[in-house]
Amino acid sequence: MKLSTLMAAVNAGQGADDRQQEIQEVEITGIQYRSDRVSPGDLFVALPGQSRDGHDFVEDAAARGAAAVVTRKSMNLNIPVLVVRDARDALAKAAARFYDHPSEKLTLIGITGTNGKTTTAMLLEHMLRRSGLPTGMIGTINYHYEGKSFKSRLTTPEASDLQHILANMAAAGVSHVIMEASSHGVALQRVAGCRFSLGIFTNLSQDHLDFHGNMEAYWEAKKAFFTRYLREPGSVAVINTDDKKGRELADILGQKRCIRTGLGNGSRVYPSGLSFDQHGIYGRLHLQSASFPFHSPLAGQFNLENILCAAAAAEVMGIAPRAICEAIETFSMVPGRLERIPNTLDRHVFVDFSHTPAALKNVLLTLREIIPGRIICVFGCGGDRDRGKRPQMGEIVARYADLAVVTSDNPRTEEPGDIIVDIVKGIHDARQLPPLQVGPEFEQGSFTVEPDRKKAIRLGIRASHPGDAVLIAGKGHETYQIIGHQTLAFDDRLEAQQVLAWEMDDVADTLDH
Numbered sequence: 001m002k003l004s005t006l007m008a009a010v011n012a013g014q015g016a017d018d019r020q021q022e023i024q025e026v027e028i029t030g031i032q033y034r035s036d037r038v039s040p041g042d043l044f045v046a047l048p049g050q051s052r053d054g055h056d057f058v059e060d061a062a063a064r065g066a067a068a069v070v071t072r073k074s075m076n077l078n079i080p081v082l083v084v085r086d087a088r089d090a091l092a093k094a095a096a097r098f099y100d101h102p103s104e105k106l107t108l109i110g111i112t113g114t115n116g117k118t119t120t121a122m123l124l125e126h127m128l129r130r131s132g133l134p135t136g137m138i139g140t141i142n143y144h145y146e147g148k149s150f151k152s153r154l155t156t157p158e159a160s161d162l163q164h165i166l167a168n169m170a171a172a173g174v175s176h177v178i179m180e181a182s183s184h185g186v187a188l189q190r191v192a193g194c195r196f197s198l199g200i201f202t203n204l205s206q207d208h209l210d211f212h213g214n215m216e217a218y219w220e221a222k223k224a225f226f227t228r229y230l231r232e233p234g235s236v237a238v239i240n241t242d243d244k245k246g247r248e249l250a251d252i253l254g255q256k257r258c259i260r261t262g263l264g265n266g267s268r269v270y271p272s273g274l275s276f277d278q279h280g281i282y283g284r285l286h287l288q289s290a291s292f293p294f295h296s297p298l299a300g301q302f303n304l305e306n307i308l309c310a311a312a313a314a315e316v317m318g319i320a321p322r323a324i325c326e327a328i329e330t331f332s333m334v335p336g337r338l339e340r341i342p343n344t345l346d347r348h349v350f351v352d353f354s355h356t357p358a359a360l361k362n363v364l365l366t367l368r369e370i371i372p373g374r375i376i377c378v379f380g381c382g383g384d385r386d387r388g389k390r391p392q393m394g395e396i397v398a399r400y401a402d403l404a405v406v407t408s409d410n411p412r413t414e415e416p417g418d419i420i421v422d423i424v425k426g427i428h429d430a431r432q433l434p435p436l437q438v439g440p441e442f443e444q445g446s447f448t449v450e451p452d453r454k455k456a457i458r459l460g461i462r463a464s465h466p467g468d469a470v471l472i473a474g475k476g477h478e479t480y481q482i483i484g485h486q487t488l489a490f491d492d493r494l495e496a497q498q499v500l501a502w503e504m505d506d507v508a509d510t511l512d513h
């Protein structure tokens with residue numbers, strides 16, 4: 001594609017250098033925002049970063065054969081330099097143009113909210129696929145379509161990667177794409193250049209304040225997905241109005257554009273006659289056009305909210321209500337989300353991706369409802385991420401679990417002990433609180449610290465008795481642990497399986513003797 005075509009796309013009216021003639025002739029064969037990925041013929045877009053500035057890599061990009069660069073300041077190079085005011089916007093628009101606006105060839109659905117995006121996305125995908133719609137997905141666990149699956153480095157990929165993936169999906173005959181739109185993805189304009197047909201809002205609670213600074217800015221990013229990117233005529237927002245911020249968002253968007261879901265008054269998609277047990281959720285699902293009895297193998301009130309969002313969106317996509325109910329019935333698990341580790345020891349061992357205070361609280365309360373025995377929680381908090389979550393998560397585990405093993409999550413470049421100290425502060429604070437009805441008071445000595453996650457999982461499982469639950473929280477589907485700058489193989493599910501296998505062997509040995 002000619003550079004002049006991309007230049008028009010990135011923003012007419014933003015300055016370019018004076019090599020107009022050359023710009024007309026330059027051919028661009030790819031778009032990159034990382035200099036070390038540049039091949040000859042690529043356009044390199046220099047993005048402002050958290051720790052570094054893409055401008056510092058322009059020369060590297062040129063040396064690797066970049067045909068032109070997009071920057072925010074004029075630079076003296078022997079290739080064309082297009083100067084723009086907003087490099088992220090330029091990256092998104094150039095990529096959308098380069099890949100021929102793939103989102104306009106697809107029905108694109110974006111899901112945002114602090115918790116529940118992956119679960120809602122996978123449930124909705126299941127509903128669409130079962131009805132025969134070729135559906136692709138872009139999210140935390142992976143990106144996949146038509147039997148192909150790719151590792152995801154980011155929940156919402158950088159703009160040029162995103163446009164590339166969407167283009168491949170459209171070329172493979174995919175008709176619908178469901179993607180998680182993270183707050184980073186919105187704030188960093190990774191989703192600019194996409195046309196969304198439908199948006200889903202799950203909920204808002206604390207996360208990512210290391211990046212957004214405060215809850216107001218975080219909320220603004222979530223809101224902006226709907227006010228800035230879901231603007232096409234006919235586009236619809238499905239909003240969980242059981243969430244306070246969901247109600248605020250629905251009021252902002254107005255009746256015409258949104259479908260409210262939840263138990264509250266005014267919901268157009270809602271449940272009735274609910275009951276919850278170890279085998280899931282039962283009730284009647286009221287869609288806009290019909291109502292049906294349903295059973296979901298997923299557990300807990302929070303998953304009910306995910307189900308309502310997915311069902312409302314599927315109905316908008318034209319899926320028949322009966323097919324929606326059948327899909328709910330046959331969707332039993334999202335990897336790493338309350339994933340049960342089977343064993344013959346009568347222990348309820350779960351691996352769950354709860355890494356926010358709200359997620360952890362919901363999961364612990366759900367376990368309290370469905371598990372007869374004690375709840376033992378093995379957990380830590382990520383390093384180089386929102387520190388404010390740590391004491392809150394400590395406090396929640398202290399209040400809602402019976403025993404806790406505080407350990408490391410992904411410490412990244414932080415000292416594991418420092419993260420644990422932040423968590424333990426929350427546990428101590430909780431002891432000042434009056435006991436709650438939902439769980440027993442946290443007893444002196446009923447938590448322990450073991451920074452080595454492998455050992456912590458062993459401790460947690462070994463402390464359990466028949467009938468107890470062990471919740472291994474925070475890392476879910478992750479198959480690695482990031483310590484310092486190293487990414488080491490680690491999977492909570494495999495670790496738990498191993499400990500359980502040893503324990504089962506021990507029981508077998510005892511019975512033999």
Ligand SMILES: CC(=O)N[C@H]1[C@@H](OP(=O)(O)OP(=O)(O)OC[C@H]2O[C@@H](n3ccc(=O)[nH]c3=O)[C@H](O)[C@@H]2O)O[C@H](CO)[C@@H](O)[C@@H]1O[C@H](C)C(=O)N[C@@H](C)C(=O)N[C@H](CCC(=O)O)C(=O)O
Pocket residue numbers: 033034035036046047048049050051052053054055057140153154155156157158182183184185188211
């Ligand atoms: C906070 C954040 O989002 N950071 C992203 C950001 O990194 P950064 O700002 O630190 O980049 P930098 O290292 O300062 O470099 C600045 C620029 O120089 C470029 N560069 C850098 C080195 C080099 O050799 N050559 C080069 O060109 C980089 O490509 C970058 O464009 O830009 C990089 C690419 O442009 C991203 O890879 C990186 O994501 C990091 C890996 C990350 O962990 N992001 C997480 C927090 C994230 O985005 N999470 C969300 C939320 C998940 C959820 O809630 O589910 C997600 O969507 O995944």
Ligand SMILES: Nc1ncnc2c1ncn2[C@@H]1O[C@H](COP(=O)(O)OP(=O)(O)OP(=O)(O)O)[C@@H](O)[C@H]1O
Pocket residue numbers: 113114115116117118119120140155180202203302303305306336337338352353354355358359360362363476
């Ligand atoms: N609707 C919900 N409300 C609160 N907590 C939830 C909800 N759905 C799931 N959770 C909890 O949050 C964890 C993460 O769920 P999920 O992966 O679906 O969310 P996500 O928004 O995609 O998270 P991330 O931003 O990390 O990708 C689950 O393991 C569960 O503990």
Ligand SMILES: N[C@H](CCC[C@H](N)C(=O)O)C(=O)O
Pocket residue numbers: 155355381382383385409410474475478
């Ligand atoms: N999407 C989340 C993942 C956190 C997972 C947790 N295991 C951690 O490392 O903090 C984030 O980017 O903050």
Ligand SMILES: [Mg+2]
Pocket residue numbers: 117118139140141155180
């Ligand atoms: Mg996710």
